[in-house]
Amino acid sequence: MHGRLKVKSTAEQQEAKRKEREKKLQIYNAATSKIFSKKKDGELDEELLHLCGEVLAANPDFYTLWNYRKEVFLELRKSKSPTELQNLFLAELFFLESCLRMNPKSYGTWHHRCFVMDTMPDPDWLRELELCNQFLKYDERNFHCWDYRRFIVKRANVSPEAELDFSMSKISNNFSNYSSWHYRSKLLPLIHPDSGQPMGVSEDALLKEYELVQNGFFTDPDDQSNWFYHRWLMGRGELKQAVNSVSVFQPEGRISVSFLRHVQVGKSASISLECDGSPLKNIKWLNHENKEGHSTLWITFFLFIPFRLIGVILPIAESWTLDVQLVINNLSVCSAQIQVLAEEKNSRKRWVPSGLSSRFSQEMSSVKAETLQQELEAITQLMEVETDNKWAVLTAVLLMKALDPQKHEAEIMVNLDKLQALDFKRVEYYKDLRSRFIVEAAIDAMDRESSSLATTLSLPHRGLTKLYHSELLTLLTSLNLSDNQLRDVRQFGFLQSLRELDLSNNCLTTCHGLQNLPCLEKVVLSNNQLSSPESLATLQTCPYLKQLHLVGNPVVEQEAGLEGIKEILPGVEIITQSSS
Numbered sequence: 153m154h155g156r157l158k159v160k161s162t163a164e165q166q167e168a169k170r171k172e173r174e175k176k177l178q179i180y181n182a183a184t185s186k187i188f189s190k191k192k193d194g195e196l197d198e199e200l201l202h203l204c205g206e207v208l209a210a211n212p213d214f215y216t217l218w219n220y221r222k223e224v225f226l227e228l229r230k231s232k233s234p235t236e237l238q239n240l241f242l243a244e245l246f247f248l249e250s251c252l253r254m255n256p257k258s259y260g261t262w263h264h265r266c267f268v269m270d271t272m273p274d275p276d277w278l279r280e281l282e283l284c285n286q287f288l289k290y291d292e293r294n295f296h297c298w299d300y301r302r303f304i305v306k307r308a309n310v311s312p313e314a315e316l317d318f319s320m321s322k323i324s325n326n327f328s329n330y331s332s333w334h335y336r337s338k339l340l341p342l343i344h345p346d347s348g349q350p351m352g353v354s355e356d357a358l359l360k361e362y363e364l365v366q367n368g369f370f371t372d373p374d375d376q377s378n379w380f381y382h383r384w385l386m387g388r389g390e391l392k393q394a395v396n397s398v399s400v401f402q403p404e405g406r407i408s409v410s411f412l413r414h415v416q417v418g419k420s421a422s423i424s425l426e427c428d429g430s431p432l433k434n435i436k437w438l439n440h441e442n443k444e445g446h447s448t449l450w451i452t453f454f455l456f457i458p459f460r461l462i463g464v465i466l467p468i469a470e471s472w473t474l475d476v477q478l479v480i481n482n483l484s485v486c487s488a489q490i491q492v493l494a495e496e497k498n499s500r501k502r503w504v505p506s507g508l509s510s511r512f513s514q515e516m517s518s519v520k521a522e523t524l525q526q527e528l529e530a531i532t533q534l535m536e537v538e539t540d541n542k543w544a545v546l547t548a549v550l551l552m553k554a555l556d557p558q559k560h561e562a563e564i565m566v567n568l569d570k571l572q573a574l575d576f577k578r579v580e581y582y583k584d585l586r587s588r589f590i591v592e593a594a595i596d597a598m599d600r601e602s603s604s605l606a607t608t609l610s611l612p613h614r615g616l617t618k619l620y621h622s623e624l625l626t627l628l629t630s631l632n633l634s635d636n637q638l639r640d641v642r643q644f645g646f647l648q649s650l651r652e653l654d655l656s657n658n659c660l661t662t663c664h665g666l667q668n669l670p671c672l673e674k675v676v677l678s679n680n681q682l683s684s685p686e687s688l689a690t691l692q693t694c695p696y697l698k699q700l701h702l703v704g705n706p707v708v709e710q711e712a713g714l715e716g717i718k719e720i721l722p723g724v725e726i727i728t729q730s731s732s
Contacts, residue, residue: 176210183207191220196227205247212251215260222267234273241272249283256287262296266303277308292322292329312342327368330377336361337384351387359523361385366530369543373534379543386524386554395488396448397626398476399500399649402492404670407452408648409476410626411486414446423450426475440645442668448623449646470494500627500649510557511599512592524555542575553589561593580617583637588620595624607649612636622646633658634676641665655680656701667693678730679704685716692720701727 183203190200201224204217225244229237245268251261269275284301287294305315316339322332337351344357351358362385368378396410407425415421417437425432439447471494477487490501528551535544549567552560568586572579590611598606608630616636622643625631630652638658642665647653651671656678663682666675667690675697682688682705691697700721707713708728717726 180207180210187217187220196224198224198228200224201228208251209247209254212255212258212261218260218264221264225268225271229271238273241268244268252287256291256294257296259296262300265300269304269307275307277304280304281308281310288322292326293331295331298331298335312339315339316343323364323368327372328375328377330380333365333377333381337381349387351384355520355523358385362523362527370534373538373541373544376543379547382527382547383550386527386550392486393478394486395476395478395503396624397500397502398474398488398490399627400474400490400492401670402494402496405453406670407474408626409450409488410623410646411448411450411478414448415450415478415480416444416446417450418444421478421480423452424477424479425452426477428472429475440648440668449626449648451648502627510592510596512596513554513557521555524551527551528555540574542571545571545574549585557589557593558596564589583615583617587614587616587618590614590616591620595621612654619643629671645669662687663690666690669694670696672697674699674701676701677705678702681705682707685713685720688717689720691724697721697724699725699727703728703730 183206187200187203187207190197190203201221204221204224208214208217208221221244225240228240232240245265248261248265248268251258255261269277269280281301281304284297284304287297288301291297304310316336319332319335319339322329323336340357340361341352344354345352346354349355349358353361362382365378365382365385368375369382372378391412393411393413393415396412397408398410399408401407409423417423417439423435423437425435435452437450437452439445440449440451441447472492474490474492475487476489478485488501488503528548531544531548531551535541535548538544545567549564549571552564552567557564565586568582568589571582575582594609594611598609607628609625609628610632612632612634614636616633616638618638619625619633619641620643623646626646627649628647629649631647631650632654634654635657638655638660641655641660641663644650644653644665645668647669649671650669652674653666653672654676656676658680660677660680660682663677666672672694673696675691678701682702684707687707688700691700700717702708702717707717708726714726714728
């Protein structure tokens with residue numbers, strides 16, 4: 153046994169490690185306490201710098217101590233010569249490198265390095281650029297290093313062209329380098345600017361990028377980096393603010409204005425009304441929730457007095473012209489005009505974007521149709537080889553939607569069903585996307601009608617999970633969404649003209665979202681999952697509700713539930729049995 157190394161037992165090893173940790177913790181806590189004490193006493197000296205360094209070497213994420221080091225350096229700058237300062241900062245840079253090797257994604261360390269480079273007398277920017285290169289070789293997706301590189305590039309006046317070449321070298325080394333693709337999206341508008349193009353990049357440059365990214369997804373079709381960059385190249389058009397519809401309800405003296413984009417009336421924005429050229433003053437606007445937050449729908453009442461009694465405000469005539477104008481920061485953004493007939497209880501008008509096969513095409517992509525068609529052909533070729541590639545199928549769907557959703561409607565739906573089979577983890581996303589496209593197709597069909605005042609919409613048995621774009625459906629008086637998969641009705645508050653609503657055979661557990669619908673008279677909620685009277689409480693805010701169908705809901709299976717509903721909704725006819 154003599155002369156042999158004694159091997160410690162597991163228990164002995166654990167005890168030794170525990171004691172070692174305790175010792176390190178004591179040293180760490182003692183150093184931290186002394187640091188805070190010196191900082192409190194205003195002792196911003198080199199000893200404090202040394203103490204902070206000891207703690208940060210063990211824990212680079214102690215952000216407060218980096219701030220203390222900044223204060224010490226700023227204090228030392230008052231008494232040190234430029235040469236002494238330069239040496240101090242050089243030592244600091246080497247110290248920071250050791251911290252970054254311990255944790256290459258330490259926020260505090262990278263931020264402090266920016267401070268050092270901006271503060272030292274003679275910074276070597278090119279050396280820092282090379283440092284970035286080394287760290288990006290180690291981890292090409294380290295966004296801290298990418299951020300620091302952009303900082304260095306700006307300070308060193310490195311040209312965007314040189315950085316574009318650098319991004320190309322990283323992509324050539326690995327097509328999956330998403331950070332490099334993203335970097336290109338920031339550089340291209342600087343090198344090839346074109347304000348007339350969707351992404352601010354000239355068409356020639358975009359076409360070259362399309363070719364580059366095609367090489368990427370043909371090389372590795374399963375890599376998502378290429379597909380995300382391709383989606384960026386397609387661009388997303390930005391809808392300009394415009395009036396979608398104006399409704400005048402004479403019996404209530406109510407006017408509602410629907411916009412294409414959200415706006416907050418009351419701060420920098422206002423809605424002005426003129427009747428036959430005479431401005432109407434002291435008008436208060438509220439959104440569809442009777443609040444003042446951002447919304448696309450805004451409603452006002454003329455002092456809650458019916459139009460027929462307002463002879464002083466509105467002229468007594470057979471008709472009058474109502475002008476609506478949205479003003480933001482004292483500039484007119486959009487306007488609309490509607491002719492109001494005295495003999496009509498309700499006057500309404502809806503505006504349709506001109507020159508588009510679909511009002512939603514621009515939302516998908518604002519790239520030229522010719523380019524989109526070329527991309528669709530390329531993706532179709534890829535799908536012939538990679539039949540089960542979800543990225544290719546999804547991109548094909550988006551391209552077809554941007555090109556001509558009416559022409560490709562059947563193929564889009566087939567591909568969305570295919571995506572649910574290919575990518576089961578995102579089934580709900582594809583269901584929502586399918587629902588969105590179905591509603592958009594219905595709205596496009598309404599736009600194509602000779603009269604844009606369609607007041608009924610029926611979409612039963614379509615597998616809808618959500619009613620999208622309800623802000624564009626403010627003129628509907630009848631809506632049938634029976635036999636779908638709706639789980640909530642949160643966006644239904646925009647349907648201010650709605651009288652009849654059929655939501656039977658869905659998956660609703662609450663009616664939250666149906667509040668403050670001033671025209672609603674009949675709601676069919678048969679065969680849902682409403683289990684308590686409280687789930688129907690929001691219907692109390694619908695003043696003209698007359699009939700409520702609740703057949704097949706748990707809430708009406710017990711007498712107490714039915715009595716609770718009658719207490720909440722007195723005067724409303726509750727239907728609990730099928731008429732058949």
